[in-house]
Amino acid sequence: RRVEVAVAGAGPAGLVLANVLRRAGIEVAVWERFSAAHLERRARAGLLEHRIAGYLRAQGLATGLDARGSRHGWCEFACLGRLVRVDYRALTGGAGHWVYPQQELVGDLLAELARAGGPARLESPVLGVGRDGTGRPVLRVAEGGAERTYGCEYLVGCDGAHGIVAECFPPQARRVVRRRYPYDWLTVLAEVSRPVEGVRYALHESGFAGMMPRAGTVGRLYLQVPPEDDPARWPAERVQAELAARLRPAPGDPRVLRLLETGVVRLHARVRGRLRHGRVFLAGDAAHLLTPSGAKGLNLAVADAADLADALIRALRRGDPSALDGYEARRLRETWRMQEFSDRLLGLLHLPREAAEPAEREFGLRLRLAHLRGLAEPGPRAVDFARDYAGAG
Ligand code: APR
Numbered sequence: 001r002r003v004e005v006a007v008a009g010a011g012p013a014g015l016v017l018a019n020v021l022r023r024a025g026i027e028v029a030v031w032e033r034f035s036a037a038h039l040e041r042r043a044r045a046g047l048l049e050h051r052i053a054g055y056l057r058a059q060g061l062a063t064g065l066d067a068r069g070s071r072h073g074w075c076e077f078a079c080l081g082r083l084v085r086v087d088y089r090a091l092t093g094g095a096g097h098w099v100y101p102q103q104e105l106v107g108d109l110l111a112e113l114a115r116a117g118g119p120a121r122l123e124s125p126v127l128g129v130g131r132d133g134t135g136r137p138v139l140r141v142a143e144g145g146a147e148r149t150y151g152c153e154y155l156v157g158c159d160g161a162h163g164i165v166a167e168c169f170p171p172q173a174r175r176v177v178r179r180r181y182p183y184d185w186l187t188v189l190a191e192v193s194r195p196v197e198g199v200r201y202a203l204h205e206s207g208f209a210g211m212m213p214r215a216g217t218v219g220r221l222y223l224q225v226p227p228e229d230d231p232a233r234w235p236a237e238r239v240q241a242e243l244a245a246r247l248r249p250a251p252g253d254p255r256v257l258r259l260l261e262t263g264v265v266r267l268h269a270r271v272r273g274r275l276r277h278g279r280v281f282l283a284g285d286a287a288h289l290l291t292p293s294g295a296k297g298l299n300l301a302v303a304d305a306a307d308l309a310d311a312l313i314r315a316l317r318r319g320d321p322s323a324l325d326g327y328e329a330r331r332l333r334e335t336w337r338m339q340e341f342s343d344r345l346l347g348l349l350h351l352p353r354e355a356a357e358p359a360e361r362e363f364g365l366r367l368r369l370a371h372l373r374g375l376a377e378p379g380p381r382a383v384d385f386a387r388d389y390a391g392a393g
Pocket of ligand 1: 033163
């Protein structure tokens, strides 16, 4: 069995890639280990940058986003009792975000792919990757209870942070650079009293807290906890009290009513040194992992897919591999731009661990408040931050 392009993983990266290739008449197949029900339930990211929403729309992949997504264009920072609002949509001349939960986007993309005649092969994990005598990739998959082998012209690993495609690279091409940040966050999905209209970041002596919009009266909340803290020490009442103390909701602001899901993320970031080995490419979380700060992971995953789709179409339909040859360099450059922004925002949102005494913590907060005020006033510093935040290039 053969296909032109084989894709491992039906997350946003794999599904955008497959949909765009299919629309260009390329024979593409996507294998995914989970079921549709699982993918459509799994709550993850939810902020799409203006340029990414524009790309999806141009590809005819934004029907759900346009029907159910909402626009969003400012964020607020709470610090030392002050609220500083950054109206980044105005500062960038219109580049806001779309709020649309990742799992709904995945559901739409699965439906579009099925409509285009090449449904994703769900509950069909990729088991291993090899090469045939001509150097073309061969993959082994478990499909419908049987093990099968497929050959392809190109294989793309969109199989996320724990994917197996990258593992087929030779050891020297498997190098990863990484950072473990000294910050841990409780992540909470919660029912809130009214829709969250903008992102709120709280810089607080007890640690960072954040509130992001998701869908309707569901919000995503973050709470910095001591490193390696046991989540069992954070029962719902303690989480709610701490969120209220740090986020300082004013009358009329959304309040947390009920916790729906809690987890913990030990913040870390990483980037692979090589995103290509021969005819095998990596895109999305399989290539790089960002912290949730700045909401860049989903956007970068779709941007990788968009770039690679275009390059593969040129190679397969026009016999021009030059765009494929530049893929790795282009994506790494963009990835490091995003990592740098995400790192900068993390540094702003957290006090250094060394700042243990109250006077030092207040010093850190006062510095940050001065910086934040600069981001809110029209001027080059504010415009630069707004452009980075909105992904306006
Ligand atoms: N075979 C088939 N599918 C696999 C395999 C395998 N061996 N291993 C992993 N997968 C699937 C996973 O089940 C998952 O559905 O690959 C998919 C990867 O999807 P995502 O993790 O959503 O990755 P990506 O498409 O790159 O999107 C990145 O996800 O974590 C968020 O913030 C991140 O929003 C960003 C987005």
